Amino acid sequence: MATWAGREDPSAPTELLRLTGVSKSFGPVSVLRGIDLTVHRGEVMVLLGENGAGKSTLIKLIAGIHRLDSGSIQFDGVPVQFHSVAQGEAAGIATIHQELNNVPQLSVAENILLGRLPSRAGFVTPGAIRRRARQALARVGLSDLDVDQPVGRLGVAHQQLIEIAHALDVEAKLLILDEPTAALTAEEISALFAIMVDLRSRGVGMIFISHHLDEVARVGDRVAVLRDGDLIDVVPADTDQARLVRMMVGRDIADQYPRHRQTDGESEVLLDVEHLCQGKRLLDICLRARAGEVVGLAGLVGAGRTELLRAIFGADHYDTGVVQVCGRRLASGRLRQGIREGLGLVPEDRKSQGLVAQASVRENIGYATLASTAHAGFVDRAGQAGRAEAVARRLRVRMRDVDQPVADLSGGNQQKVVFARWALAGSQVLLLDEPTRGVDVGARVEIYEFINDITAAGATVVMASSDLPEVLGMSDRIVVMNSGRIVGEIPADQATSDQVMALAVRDVESPEASGGANPPEVSGETDRAQAPNHGDPIKDGGNR
Amino acid sequence: MSLTDEMDTALPEVRSAKLGRYMLDSAQKNGILLAFVVVVIVFSILQPAFLSPSNLTNLVLQYAYVLILALGMLMVIVLAQIDLSVGSVIALTGAVAAVVCVRGGAPWWAGVLAALGVGLLVGLWQGFWVAVVGIPGFIVSLGGMLIFRGLAQLLLDYKSLSPFGGVYYDISNGFLNGLFGGDGFDVFTLVIFAIAVVGYAASQWKARLGQIKYRQTVAPWPAFLAKLVVVAVVALAFAWQISHNRGLPVILIILAVFIMVYGLLMGRTGFGRHIYAIGGNILAAQLSGVKVKWVTFWTFVNMGFLAAVAGIVYSARMNGAQPAAGNGFELDAIAACFIGGASTTGGIGRIGGAVIGGLIMAVISNGMQLMGVSQGVQPVVKGLILTIAVAFDLWNRRRSATVAG
Ligand SMILES: Nc1ncnc2c1ncn2[C@@H]1O[C@H](COP(=O)(O)OP(=O)(O)OP(=O)(O)O)[C@@H](O)[C@H]1O
Ligand SMILES: [Mg+2]
Numbered sequence: 020m021a022t023w024a025g026r027e028d029p030s031a032p033t034e035l036l037r038l039t040g041v042s043k044s045f046g047p048v049s050v051l052r053g054i055d056l057t058v059h060r061g062e063v064m065v066l067l068g069e070n071g072a073g074k075s076t077l078i079k080l081i082a083g084i085h086r087l088d089s090g091s092i093q094f095d096g097v098p099v100q101f102h103s104v105a106q107g108e109a110a111g112i113a114t115i116h117q118e119l120n121n122v123p124q125l126s127v128a129e130n131i132l133l134g135r136l137p138s139r140a141g142f143v144t145p146g147a148i149r150r151r152a153r154q155a156l157a158r159v160g161l162s163d164l165d166v167d168q169p170v171g172r173l174g175v176a177h178q179q180l181i182e183i184a185h186a187l188d189v190e191a192k193l194l195i196l197d198e199p200t201a202a203l204t205a206e207e208i209s210a211l212f213a214i215m216v217d218l219r220s221r222g223v224g225m226i227f228i229s230h231h232l233d234e235v236a237r238v239g240d241r242v243a244v245l246r247d248g249d250l251i252d253v254v255p256a257d258t259d260q261a262r263l264v265r266m267m268v269g270r271d272i273a274d275q276y277p278r279h280r281q282t283d284g285e286s287e288v289l290l291d292v293e294h295l296c297q298g299k300r301l302l303d304i305c306l307r308a309r310a311g312e313v314v315g316l317a318g319l320v321g322a323g324r325t326e327l328l329r330a331i332f333g334a335d336h337y338d339t340g341v342v343q344v345c346g347r348r349l350a351s352g353r354l355r356q357g358i359r360e361g362l363g364l365v366p367e368d369r370k371s372q373g374l375v376a377q378a379s380v381r382e383n384i385g386y387a388t389l390a391s392t393a394h395a396g397f398v399d400r401a402g403q404a405g406r407a408e409a410v411a412r413r414l415r416v417r418m419r420d421v422d423q424p425v426a427d428l429s430g431g432n433q434q435k436v437v438f439a440r441w442a443l444a445g446s447q448v449l450l451l452d453e454p455t456r457g458v459d460v461g462a463r464v465e466i467y468e469f470i471n472d473i474t475a476a477g478a479t480v481v482m483a484s485s486d487l488p489e490v491l492g493m494s495d496r497i498v499v500m501n502s503g504r505i506v507g508e509i510p511a512d513q514a515t516s517d518q519v520m521a522l523a524v525r526d527v528e529s530p531e532a533s534g535g536a537n538p539p540e541v542s543g544e545t546d547r548a549q550a551p552n553h554g555d556p557i558k559d560g561g562n563r
Numbered sequence: 564m565s566l567t568d569e570m571d572t573a574l575p576e577v578r579s580a581k582l583g584r585y586m587l588d589s590a591q592k593n594g595i596l597l598a599f600v601v602v603v604i605v606f607s608i609l610q611p612a613f614l615s616p617s618n619l620t621n622l623v624l625q626y627a628y629v630l631i632l633a634l635g636m637l638m639v640i641v642l643a644q645i646d647l648s649v650g651s652v653i654a655l656t657g658a659v660a661a662v663v664c665v666r667g668g669a670p671w672w673a674g675v676l677a678a679l680g681v682g683l684l685v686g687l688w689q690g691f692w693v694a695v696v697g698i699p700g701f702i703v704s705l706g707g708m709l710i711f712r713g714l715a716q717l718l719l720d721y722k723s724l725s726p727f728g729g730v731y732y733d734i735s736n737g738f739l740n741g742l743f744g745g746d747g748f749d750v751f752t753l754v755i756f757a758i759a760v761v762g763y764a765a766s767q768w769k770a771r772l773g774q775i776k777y778r779q780t781v782a783p784w785p786a787f788l789a790k791l792v793v794v795a796v797v798a799l800a801f802a803w804q805i806s807h808n809r810g811l812p813v814i815l816i817i818l819a820v821f822i823m824v825y826g827l828l829m830g831r832t833g834f835g836r837h838i839y840a841i842g843g844n845i846l847a848a849q850l851s852g853v854k855v856k857w858v859t860f861w862t863f864v865n866m867g868f869l870a871a872v873a874g875i876v877y878s879a880r881m882n883g884a885q886p887a888a889g890n891g892f893e894l895d896a897i898a899a900c901f902i903g904g905a906s907t908t909g910g911i912g913r914i915g916g917a918v919i920g921g922l923i924m925a926v927i928s929n930g931m932q933l934m935g936v937s938q939g940v941q942p943v944v945k946g947l948i949l950t951i952a953v954a955f956d957l958w959n960r961r962r963s964a965t966v967a968g
Contacts, residue, residue: 084850104849104850104851108852114850116850120844120846121844122840122843122844122847123843123844124839124911125843125910129840130847133840133851134851135852136833138832138833142827142831143833145773
């Protein structure tokens, strides 16, 4: 089965996929118009575009999830129109979708083989399932994972890797990756890129979607830029970033990390966490955030950043320690009290924790302010709508109107809705967990500007992010977590990505095996942070 | 933790859990089984006649239909659906069988086939609306509950129709005994149970070997042996008791076959695993190429089939069909699933759990009847037990999640 057409016969045509005049509308909304695109064997085609530009819709047309309105698709030399995912997979198209699509109750192994469980005489064969799952997992570097545990127990990054494994299990001719790196840290991204390079050498064609422009040149061969459903152009992957941004958003973005720093370290302490412990997940955490300050939380997956934010917010209980907000002590696990004292949390996984998918944009934005703005127990409908409208416009949420269900929005726009909710709530202490995951360059700057505004108004922001350039570029102070502890603190204007990574990967259990023991992974990150983009985070920080 | 190195770290050969830890874990995991044991002990203390040969036999004959319904209901519930119509389907299929056999004078198997055929038709009907049209099962089966009850009444002309007699009657009231003789007890029954116990031990042993082969943590030896011994003792004691009554009930064999078949179906076939996938995350299932409509459709068809089987079993037990038969049975079946650990949001639930849940319901009903508890108190107790069982399960799960996480 592992024969690659491109390799078997060098004279075979190199064209793998050809889209001609592809168009798609959802009801009255035209999402894609007349797209012509070709992908070759052994080529990585990067798809760039703002949130809602139509990238995911395009790949769903190819994979057989949506039907074309007009146009045609030619795959492997024959015209095709897949009516189901299974048909697409049978033809050799594997897809990693943008949102996490696991069944949390099923085991890791079953998730990896879902839709194609091996069976003999009608009975699934657990042995074969485990074996194939292990093979696929080994390719994403997770050979130690217990394949029998339910996926729901794992963190977001592991779940993402499992989805990648799910796609790699198909011996695909075309692999589609819709924002696979959004939930991964530098290390895992490097591992994924290594897999992609390997597949490319074997003649597999790939379509790769990402909002991280530095990744374009790292793995891409060509770049197709979509804007508002139109294909703007297809250019080589080494095109400079400023030009790519201009093609994407139709205007120039001068500075990708426009942080206005203003603290002098003397302002009021708004968030004070002392000796917080939670099982083995959080060990003696002490953290302070002052008015006007952005504290960046860096660390690898599983370092405890999400756990810390959730414990502070009151979403989870902690065992010992003290959390004070604006001088007032919060009881463990008392979420509503936290909100009342001015805490807000933008959670990591928008789908399961942040949004009510079937509810409208307006309702989703309004949940945190429903009670506080109500008059005599009645919801202030008009006011809620007006405010939601204003924030949504401000963050450039691409939608029909505020009454559209959030389930219909593109991934990045859903993230903006979660953010908008706490923006509206006027939190004094805003906890952000991966706030710009899946958000496009333009909208990311809007979110950063928003962070600047609220910190200028005296609020404080604690931001956990796996996007190192973002942490370096937007924080005033970087706190590095590792295995449930805080292992270091660096003022952002002196920090380098190497420094942060060295702390993040250090083996805290046995200090001997410390520091730069893992140079390959660290250098992967260095690439990303120091790629020649204008708005270099470190320099910017220094200039202000 | 690095992702790329440590790939070849060898794992220990056999990972055997610590005994104490294991006992705690399995007590948590098997909370429902413990609850069942407690209920049995409580009733046997309150009412010594509970464990008598004739009562145990009676228990099996009387509540077989709940267990059969619970099998199909579990699948529907894991799919994150519900079927409220099964009680009415019991009445309808029983009526059809009675019309064919009693009124028409046809042989017993014609009645059985006709009832099964009608059950399948019911399943096709409901499956169509749920899977193809996309109406929630709650609504479709609420309609079905009315439709099939009405049809049963029309078919029976509002009167009961009896008696079946003969082979049909024996489906739920017959016994296999005397094949190997025995003095005051039935050797055949004991032999069958002995074979079953050996089979169980062999399958557990095989599973353990498999787990060791795949380097999973296995139960420590003493716990493993203790479990086998306890199961063997309980099963053989049960066999000993019923062998002193009338021998091996036919319905018990039918039940055992169904439980095994459906246990395999849910645990080991692609169809079963896809039911879990759809109930757990329908979107993920769809994007992975699972045929969501197809699986949903056949799950409902299967529910119709099993409701027909339950209808046959129940009408045979009653030796006749009544227009009001099966009233409220859907609730017994649903309760059995939830007591047995199924999740209200789908994706979680086991056939074994549903069976134990059904047994708990059966034991409680039977025990209270034996003790002469008044009519009004019985549903109150059952309702309380359902609520508490599910609350306990939730609490237990949350606690173990914290421990494990
Ligand atoms: N099922 C649907 N019904 C209605 N509108 C939809 C549906 N799916 C997508 N859309 C709309 O189509 C547009 C394109 O969405 P798409 O998901 O393709 O964007 P995207 O380029 O992938 O964005 P992102 O970077 O945020 O993931 C959006 O405006 C979205 O609201
Ligand atoms: Mg998308």
